[in-house]
Amino acid sequence: MSNLQDWPEPVVRVQSLSDSGLCNIPDRYVKPPTERPSLSNSHDNDDANIPIIDLSGLYGDDDNLRAKIRREISAACREWGFFQVINHGISPELMDQARENWRQFFHAPMEIKQSYANSPKTYEGYGSRLGVKKGAILDWSDYYFLHYRPSSLKDFNKWPAVPTSCREVIDEYCKELVELCGRLMKVLSINLGLEEDHLQNAFGGENIGACLRVNFYPKCPQPDLTLGLSSHSDPGGLTMLLPDDQVTGLQVRKDDRWITVKPARHAFIVNIGDQVQVLSNAKYKSVEHRVAVNSDKERVSLAFFYNPKSDIPIEPLKELVTEENPSLYPPMTFDEYRLFIRLRGPKGKSQVESMKSPR
Ligand SMILES: O=C(O)CCC(=O)C(=O)O
Numbered sequence: 001m002s003n004l005q006d007w008p009e010p011v012v013r014v015q016s017l018s019d020s021g022l023c024n025i026p027d028r029y030v031k032p033p034t035e036r037p038s039l040s041n042s043h044d045n046d047d048a049n050i051p052i053i054d055l056s057g058l059y060g061d062d063d064n065l066r067a068k069i070r071r072e073i074s075a076a077c078r079e080w081g082f083f084q085v086i087n088h089g090i091s092p093e094l095m096d097q098a099r100e101n102w103r104q105f106f107h108a109p110m111e112i113k114q115s116y117a118n119s120p121k122t123y124e125g126y127g128s129r130l131g132v133k134k135g136a137i138l139d140w141s142d143y144y145f146l147h148y149r150p151s152s153l154k155d156f157n158k159w160p161a162v163p164t165s166c167r168e169v170i171d172e173y174c175k176e177l178v179e180l181c182g183r184l185m186k187v188l189s190i191n192l193g194l195e196e197d198h199l200q201n202a203f204g205g206e207n208i209g210a211c212l213r214v215n216f217y218p219k220c221p222q223p224d225l226t227l228g229l230s231s232h233s234d235p236g237g238l239t240m241l242l243p244d245d246q247v248t249g250l251q252v253r254k255d256d257r258w259i260t261v262k263p264a265r266h267a268f269i270v271n272i273g274d275q276v277q278v279l280s281n282a283k284y285k286s287v288e289h290r291v292a293v294n295s296d297k298e299r300v301s302l303a304f305f306y307n308p309k310s311d312i313p314i315e316p317l318k319e320l321v322t323e324e325n326p327s328l329y330p331p332m333t334f335d336e337y338r339l340f341i342r343l344r345g346p347k348g349k350s351q352v353e354s355m356k357s358p359r
Contacts, residue, residue, distance in 0.1 A: 018218035056087035081287030131345020149210035204309025228291035232346030236307035281316035
Protein backbone atom coordinates (compact mmCIF):
# COMPACT_ATOMS: atom_id res chain seq x y z
CA MET A 1 0.00 0.00 0.00
CA SER A 2 3.03 2.27 -0.30
CA ASN A 3 1.28 4.34 -2.99
CA LEU A 4 -1.28 5.40 -0.34
CA GLN A 5 1.32 6.91 1.98
CA ASP A 6 1.06 10.47 0.77
CA TRP A 7 -0.54 12.77 -1.77
CA PRO A 8 1.29 12.90 -5.11
CA GLU A 9 1.27 16.72 -5.23
CA PRO A 10 1.10 19.54 -2.66
CA VAL A 11 -2.45 19.87 -1.38
CA VAL A 12 -4.31 23.04 -2.37
CA ARG A 13 -7.40 23.94 -0.37
CA VAL A 14 -10.23 24.78 -2.77
CA GLN A 15 -11.65 27.15 -0.17
CA SER A 16 -8.38 29.17 -0.28
CA LEU A 17 -8.55 29.32 -4.08
CA SER A 18 -12.14 30.50 -3.92
CA ASP A 19 -11.38 33.07 -1.21
CA SER A 20 -8.47 34.45 -3.27
CA GLY A 21 -11.07 35.93 -5.64
CA LEU A 22 -9.61 34.41 -8.81
CA CYS A 23 -11.73 34.79 -11.97
CA ASN A 24 -10.53 31.69 -13.82
CA ILE A 25 -10.24 28.32 -12.18
CA PRO A 26 -6.84 26.57 -12.51
CA ASP A 27 -6.62 24.07 -15.37
CA ARG A 28 -6.51 21.12 -13.06
CA TYR A 29 -10.14 21.71 -12.07
CA VAL A 30 -11.36 22.02 -15.66
CA LYS A 31 -13.27 18.86 -16.66
CA PRO A 32 -13.30 17.44 -20.17
CA PRO A 33 -16.31 18.84 -22.09
CA THR A 34 -18.31 15.56 -21.85
CA GLU A 35 -18.14 15.65 -18.05
CA ARG A 36 -19.14 19.27 -17.56
CA PRO A 37 -22.53 20.00 -16.03
CA SER A 38 -23.93 21.44 -19.25
CA LEU A 39 -27.47 22.74 -19.09
CA SER A 40 -28.49 20.69 -22.09
CA ASN A 41 -28.22 17.37 -20.24
CA SER A 42 -29.15 18.43 -16.72
CA HIS A 43 -32.73 19.15 -15.80
CA ASP A 44 -32.91 21.38 -12.79
CA ASN A 45 -35.78 23.45 -14.07
CA ASP A 46 -38.26 20.66 -14.69
CA ASP A 47 -40.38 18.89 -12.11
CA ALA A 48 -38.44 15.65 -12.13
CA ASN A 49 -37.28 14.63 -8.67
CA ILE A 50 -36.36 11.48 -6.82
CA PRO A 51 -39.26 9.91 -4.85
CA ILE A 52 -40.10 11.36 -1.42
CA ILE A 53 -41.25 8.74 1.09
CA ASP A 54 -42.92 9.48 4.41
CA LEU A 55 -41.65 6.96 6.96
CA SER A 56 -43.94 7.92 9.86
CA GLY A 57 -46.20 4.88 9.33
CA LEU A 58 -43.24 2.51 9.47
CA TYR A 59 -43.14 2.79 13.24
CA GLY A 60 -46.89 2.60 13.94
CA ASP A 61 -49.13 -0.47 14.19
CA ASP A 62 -51.07 -0.01 10.93
CA ASP A 63 -49.97 -3.04 8.90
CA ASN A 64 -51.48 -1.75 5.66
CA LEU A 65 -49.66 1.54 5.95
CA ARG A 66 -46.38 -0.25 6.70
CA ALA A 67 -46.87 -2.47 3.66
CA LYS A 68 -47.55 0.62 1.51
CA ILE A 69 -44.33 2.29 2.67
CA ARG A 70 -42.37 -0.88 1.97
CA ARG A 71 -43.82 -0.95 -1.54
CA GLU A 72 -42.81 2.68 -2.09
CA ILE A 73 -39.28 1.91 -0.93
CA SER A 74 -39.17 -1.17 -3.12
CA ALA A 75 -40.20 0.80 -6.21
CA ALA A 76 -37.70 3.58 -5.42
CA CYS A 77 -34.85 1.06 -4.98
CA ARG A 78 -35.64 -0.64 -8.28
CA GLU A 79 -36.42 2.41 -10.38
CA TRP A 80 -34.09 5.03 -8.94
CA GLY A 81 -31.61 3.65 -6.42
CA PHE A 82 -32.23 7.01 -4.72
CA PHE A 83 -35.07 8.42 -2.61
CA GLN A 84 -35.71 10.97 0.12
CA VAL A 85 -37.19 10.06 3.48
CA ILE A 86 -39.20 12.44 5.65
CA ASN A 87 -40.61 11.85 9.15
CA HIS A 88 -37.76 9.42 9.66
CA GLY A 89 -37.53 9.86 13.42
CA ILE A 90 -34.34 11.98 13.62
CA SER A 91 -34.97 15.39 15.13
CA PRO A 92 -34.82 18.35 12.71
CA GLU A 93 -32.90 20.29 15.39
CA LEU A 94 -30.16 17.66 15.49
CA MET A 95 -29.92 17.71 11.69
CA ASP A 96 -29.61 21.50 11.63
CA GLN A 97 -27.09 21.51 14.46
CA ALA A 98 -24.96 18.89 12.73
CA ARG A 99 -24.83 20.89 9.47
CA GLU A 100 -24.23 24.15 11.33
CA ASN A 101 -21.34 22.72 13.35
CA TRP A 102 -19.65 21.62 10.15
CA ARG A 103 -20.27 24.95 8.47
CA GLN A 104 -18.53 26.58 11.41
CA PHE A 105 -15.64 24.15 11.15
CA PHE A 106 -15.10 25.02 7.48
CA HIS A 107 -15.16 28.70 8.41
CA ALA A 108 -12.58 28.24 11.18
CA PRO A 109 -9.09 29.68 10.53
CA MET A 110 -7.04 27.68 8.04
CA GLU A 111 -4.34 26.79 10.60
CA ILE A 112 -6.96 25.01 12.73
CA LYS A 113 -8.27 23.06 9.73
CA GLN A 114 -4.71 22.24 8.63
CA SER A 115 -4.03 20.62 11.98
CA TYR A 116 -6.49 17.90 10.85
CA ALA A 117 -4.98 17.47 7.36
CA ASN A 118 -5.48 13.92 6.09
CA SER A 119 -3.36 11.44 4.16
CA PRO A 120 -4.56 8.90 1.58
CA LYS A 121 -3.73 6.02 3.91
CA THR A 122 -6.97 6.31 5.89
CA TYR A 123 -8.43 9.54 4.47
CA GLU A 124 -9.39 10.56 8.01
CA GLY A 125 -9.39 14.29 8.58
CA TYR A 126 -9.46 17.40 6.41
CA GLY A 127 -8.90 16.68 2.73
CA SER A 128 -9.11 18.23 -0.72
CA ARG A 129 -8.84 15.33 -3.16
CA LEU A 130 -9.91 11.73 -3.67
CA GLY A 131 -7.44 9.44 -5.39
CA VAL A 132 -3.67 9.62 -5.67
CA LYS A 133 -3.13 9.71 -9.42
CA LYS A 134 -0.50 12.32 -10.20
CA GLY A 135 -1.79 15.03 -12.52
CA ALA A 136 -5.46 13.99 -12.06
CA ILE A 137 -8.19 16.55 -12.76
CA LEU A 138 -9.54 17.50 -9.35
CA ASP A 139 -12.98 18.33 -7.97
CA TRP A 140 -14.01 21.75 -6.68
CA SER A 141 -14.46 20.79 -3.01
CA ASP A 142 -12.82 20.19 0.34
CA TYR A 143 -14.10 17.58 2.79
CA TYR A 144 -13.72 16.06 6.22
CA PHE A 145 -13.79 12.29 6.66
CA LEU A 146 -14.14 10.40 9.94
CA HIS A 147 -14.91 6.92 11.23
CA TYR A 148 -17.83 6.21 13.55
CA ARG A 149 -17.91 2.39 13.50
CA PRO A 150 -16.40 -0.03 14.30
CA SER A 151 -15.72 1.47 17.72
CA SER A 152 -12.06 0.43 17.41
CA LEU A 153 -11.66 2.98 14.57
CA LYS A 154 -13.61 5.78 16.24
CA ASP A 155 -11.08 8.27 17.56
CA PHE A 156 -12.31 11.59 18.93
CA ASN A 157 -8.80 13.03 18.52
CA LYS A 158 -9.30 12.77 14.78
CA TRP A 159 -12.62 14.63 14.94
CA PRO A 160 -12.68 18.44 14.98
CA ALA A 161 -12.62 20.10 18.39
CA VAL A 162 -13.81 23.34 16.72
CA PRO A 163 -16.56 24.37 17.25
CA THR A 164 -16.57 23.02 20.80
CA SER A 165 -19.93 21.25 20.36
CA CYS A 166 -18.81 19.46 17.18
CA ARG A 167 -17.73 16.09 18.60
CA GLU A 168 -20.75 15.69 20.84
CA VAL A 169 -23.25 16.69 18.14
CA ILE A 170 -21.65 14.47 15.50
CA ASP A 171 -21.54 11.54 17.91
CA GLU A 172 -25.27 11.86 18.59
CA TYR A 173 -26.04 12.42 14.90
CA CYS A 174 -24.13 9.29 13.83
CA LYS A 175 -25.74 7.20 16.58
CA GLU A 176 -29.22 8.15 15.33
CA LEU A 177 -28.23 7.41 11.74
CA VAL A 178 -26.95 3.93 12.58
CA GLU A 179 -30.39 3.20 14.06
CA LEU A 180 -32.23 4.61 11.05
CA CYS A 181 -30.06 2.60 8.66
CA GLY A 182 -30.75 -0.54 10.71
CA ARG A 183 -34.49 0.06 10.24
CA LEU A 184 -34.11 0.64 6.49
CA MET A 185 -31.98 -2.49 6.17
CA LYS A 186 -34.90 -4.54 7.54
CA VAL A 187 -37.24 -3.01 4.95
CA LEU A 188 -34.79 -3.71 2.12
CA SER A 189 -34.31 -7.27 3.35
CA ILE A 190 -38.06 -7.97 3.45
CA ASN A 191 -38.49 -6.29 0.05
CA LEU A 192 -35.85 -8.62 -1.40
CA GLY A 193 -37.91 -11.58 -0.16
CA LEU A 194 -35.55 -12.35 2.75
CA GLU A 195 -35.93 -12.61 6.53
CA GLU A 196 -35.84 -9.11 8.01
CA ASP A 197 -32.36 -9.53 9.56
CA HIS A 198 -30.79 -11.28 6.61
CA LEU A 199 -29.24 -8.27 4.90
CA GLN A 200 -27.96 -6.89 8.21
CA ASN A 201 -26.38 -10.25 9.03
CA ALA A 202 -24.71 -10.30 5.62
CA PHE A 203 -23.21 -6.89 6.55
CA GLY A 204 -21.66 -8.48 9.67
CA GLY A 205 -24.60 -8.01 12.10
CA GLU A 206 -23.67 -5.56 14.85
CA ASN A 207 -20.16 -5.17 13.46
CA ILE A 208 -20.98 -2.89 10.56
CA GLY A 209 -18.74 -0.02 9.51
CA ALA A 210 -19.95 3.57 9.44
CA CYS A 211 -18.21 6.78 8.46
CA LEU A 212 -19.05 10.35 7.65
CA ARG A 213 -17.79 12.55 4.84
CA VAL A 214 -18.70 16.19 5.09
CA ASN A 215 -18.36 17.99 1.79
CA PHE A 216 -17.66 21.70 1.51
CA TYR A 217 -18.17 23.19 -1.95
CA PRO A 218 -16.82 26.76 -2.06
CA LYS A 219 -18.19 29.33 -4.51
CA CYS A 220 -16.75 28.77 -7.95
CA PRO A 221 -16.16 31.51 -10.55
CA GLN A 222 -16.62 29.10 -13.50
CA PRO A 223 -19.15 26.48 -12.35
CA ASP A 224 -19.92 25.38 -15.92
CA LEU A 225 -16.35 24.07 -16.36
CA THR A 226 -16.03 21.87 -13.30
CA LEU A 227 -17.81 19.68 -10.75
CA GLY A 228 -17.90 19.77 -6.96
CA LEU A 229 -17.78 15.98 -6.99
CA SER A 230 -17.29 13.87 -10.10
CA SER A 231 -19.75 11.20 -11.10
CA HIS A 232 -19.51 8.11 -8.91
CA SER A 233 -21.55 5.41 -7.24
CA ASP A 234 -21.00 4.93 -3.52
CA PRO A 235 -18.74 1.96 -2.75
CA GLY A 236 -20.46 1.05 0.55
CA GLY A 237 -23.86 -0.26 1.58
CA LEU A 238 -26.35 2.56 2.14
CA THR A 239 -25.72 6.31 2.12
CA MET A 240 -27.76 8.85 4.09
CA LEU A 241 -27.12 12.32 2.76
CA LEU A 242 -28.06 15.49 4.57
CA PRO A 243 -27.93 18.11 1.81
CA ASP A 244 -27.53 21.85 2.22
CA ASP A 245 -30.82 23.47 3.23
CA GLN A 246 -30.24 26.50 0.97
CA VAL A 247 -28.33 25.36 -2.10
CA THR A 248 -29.01 22.53 -4.57
CA GLY A 249 -26.21 20.76 -6.41
CA LEU A 250 -26.69 16.99 -6.24
CA GLN A 251 -27.52 15.44 -9.62
CA VAL A 252 -28.59 11.82 -10.10
CA ARG A 253 -28.26 9.95 -13.36
CA LYS A 254 -31.58 8.64 -14.62
CA ASP A 255 -31.18 6.84 -17.95
CA ASP A 256 -29.26 9.40 -20.02
CA ARG A 257 -30.31 12.47 -18.05
CA TRP A 258 -28.97 14.20 -14.98
CA ILE A 259 -31.78 15.08 -12.56
CA THR A 260 -31.07 17.80 -10.01
CA VAL A 261 -32.41 16.69 -6.64
CA LYS A 262 -34.81 19.11 -4.98
CA PRO A 263 -34.40 18.32 -1.29
CA ALA A 264 -37.52 18.16 0.89
CA ARG A 265 -37.20 20.00 4.19
CA HIS A 266 -35.42 17.95 6.84
CA ALA A 267 -35.30 14.93 4.57
CA PHE A 268 -32.43 12.52 4.24
CA ILE A 269 -31.48 11.46 0.75
CA VAL A 270 -30.96 7.68 0.77
CA ASN A 271 -29.05 5.82 -1.89
CA ILE A 272 -28.05 2.26 -2.60
CA GLY A 273 -24.30 1.59 -2.60
CA ASP A 274 -22.26 -0.95 -4.56
CA GLN A 275 -22.26 -3.50 -1.69
CA VAL A 276 -26.07 -3.74 -1.76
CA GLN A 277 -25.89 -4.09 -5.54
CA VAL A 278 -23.51 -7.04 -5.07
CA LEU A 279 -25.47 -8.71 -2.22
CA SER A 280 -28.77 -8.33 -4.10
CA ASN A 281 -27.16 -9.73 -7.27
CA ALA A 282 -28.03 -6.45 -9.00
CA LYS A 283 -31.75 -6.55 -8.12
CA TYR A 284 -30.97 -3.17 -6.62
CA LYS A 285 -28.40 -1.02 -8.36
CA SER A 286 -26.17 1.73 -7.06
CA VAL A 287 -26.68 4.83 -9.16
CA GLU A 288 -24.23 7.40 -10.45
CA HIS A 289 -24.45 10.86 -9.00
CA ARG A 290 -22.35 14.02 -9.05
CA VAL A 291 -22.40 17.54 -7.66
CA ALA A 292 -22.56 20.81 -9.57
CA VAL A 293 -21.24 23.98 -7.94
CA ASN A 294 -22.24 27.61 -8.38
CA SER A 295 -20.77 31.08 -8.31
CA ASP A 296 -23.06 32.64 -5.68
CA LYS A 297 -23.21 30.29 -2.76
CA GLU A 298 -21.07 27.77 -0.97
CA ARG A 299 -22.68 24.42 -0.15
CA VAL A 300 -22.27 21.95 2.75
CA SER A 301 -23.48 18.33 2.73
CA LEU A 302 -23.05 15.42 5.16
CA ALA A 303 -22.78 11.96 3.60
CA PHE A 304 -23.09 9.13 6.14
CA PHE A 305 -21.94 5.77 4.81
CA TYR A 306 -23.33 2.54 6.34
CA ASN A 307 -21.02 -0.25 5.25
CA PRO A 308 -20.48 -3.97 5.72
CA LYS A 309 -17.84 -5.15 8.19
CA SER A 310 -14.71 -4.50 6.22
CA ASP A 311 -13.04 -7.93 6.30
CA ILE A 312 -15.85 -10.34 5.42
CA PRO A 313 -16.42 -11.55 1.86
CA ILE A 314 -19.36 -9.85 0.18
CA GLU A 315 -21.04 -11.76 -2.66
CA PRO A 316 -24.58 -12.26 -3.99
CA LEU A 317 -26.85 -13.84 -1.35
CA LYS A 318 -27.50 -17.44 -2.28
CA GLU A 319 -31.28 -16.92 -1.90
CA LEU A 320 -31.09 -14.44 -4.79
CA VAL A 321 -29.03 -16.62 -7.10
CA THR A 322 -30.92 -18.98 -9.40
CA GLU A 323 -30.27 -20.75 -12.67
CA GLU A 324 -31.93 -17.85 -14.52
CA ASN A 325 -30.09 -15.29 -12.38
CA PRO A 326 -26.62 -16.69 -11.78
CA SER A 327 -24.24 -14.94 -9.43
CA LEU A 328 -22.88 -11.80 -11.10
CA TYR A 329 -20.01 -11.05 -8.72
CA PRO A 330 -17.15 -12.95 -7.11
CA PRO A 331 -16.64 -12.50 -3.34
CA MET A 332 -14.59 -9.52 -2.23
CA THR A 333 -14.14 -7.79 1.13
CA PHE A 334 -15.09 -4.13 1.47
CA ASP A 335 -11.48 -3.38 2.48
CA GLU A 336 -10.30 -4.71 -0.88
CA TYR A 337 -13.10 -2.99 -2.72
CA ARG A 338 -12.59 0.52 -1.40
CA LEU A 339 -8.92 0.53 -2.28
CA PHE A 340 -10.06 1.24 -5.82
CA ILE A 341 -11.66 4.57 -4.97
CA ARG A 342 -8.86 5.45 -2.56
CA LEU A 343 -6.37 5.04 -5.39
CA ARG A 344 -8.31 6.22 -8.41
CA GLY A 345 -10.90 8.62 -7.02
CA PRO A 346 -14.50 8.84 -8.28
CA LYS A 347 -14.95 7.06 -11.65
CA GLY A 348 -18.64 6.60 -12.40
CA LYS A 349 -19.68 2.96 -12.03
CA SER A 350 -16.50 1.51 -13.45
CA GLN A 351 -15.51 -0.33 -10.29
CA VAL A 352 -18.68 -2.34 -9.71
CA GLU A 353 -19.02 -3.00 -13.45
CA SER A 354 -15.43 -4.26 -13.64
CA MET A 355 -16.14 -6.81 -10.92
CA LYS A 356 -18.70 -8.76 -12.92
CA SER A 357 -17.79 -12.45 -13.11
CA PRO A 358 -16.70 -13.53 -16.59
CA ARG A 359 -19.38 -15.64 -18.29
O1 LIG B 1 -22.90 16.75 -1.76
C1 LIG B 1 -23.74 15.99 -2.21
O2 LIG B 1 -24.91 16.34 -2.40
C2 LIG B 1 -23.40 14.56 -2.55
C3 LIG B 1 -22.17 14.05 -1.86
C4 LIG B 1 -21.77 12.67 -2.31
O3 LIG B 1 -22.23 12.14 -3.29
C5 LIG B 1 -20.76 11.94 -1.53
O4 LIG B 1 -20.21 12.49 -0.55
O5 LIG B 1 -20.48 10.76 -1.90
